[in-house]
Amino acid sequence: QVQLVESGGGLVQAGGSLRLSCAASGRTFNSYSMGWFRQAPGKEREFVAAISWLRSTYYTDSVKGRFTISRDNAKNTVYLQMNSLKPEDTGVYYCAQRQGGAARSPEEYQYWGQGTQVTVSS
Secondary structure: OOEEEEEOOEEEEOOOOEEEEEEEEOOOHHHEEEEEEEEOOOOOOEEEEEEOOOOOEEEOHHHOOOEEEEEEHHHOEEEEEEOOOOHHHOEEEEEEEEEOOOOOOHHHOOEEOOOEEEEEEO
């Protein structure tokens, strides 16, 4: 059984930084692609970033140049470094895992964490 556990969320002022972590267990981590998604109140879950098992990275336009996704296969962990945070980045951030290449659609991910809250104050 795959388990994904996010951590690192919190309250930060606009312009600040946070680093989210997602620890995975249950199957060979380095063979799978990982994604970060977020969901703001009253909105649908949206793609933020993804990293393939070959370490190719993908970002939604609104976070390019501010967020960085990375993975440490030795620790079975994926990270999301978030800099220059804006109030519109507020939401619950979820990590997800899928077999195969990275994808932008949440429907293509098989496993999900419980989420971690990120709140950016203006």
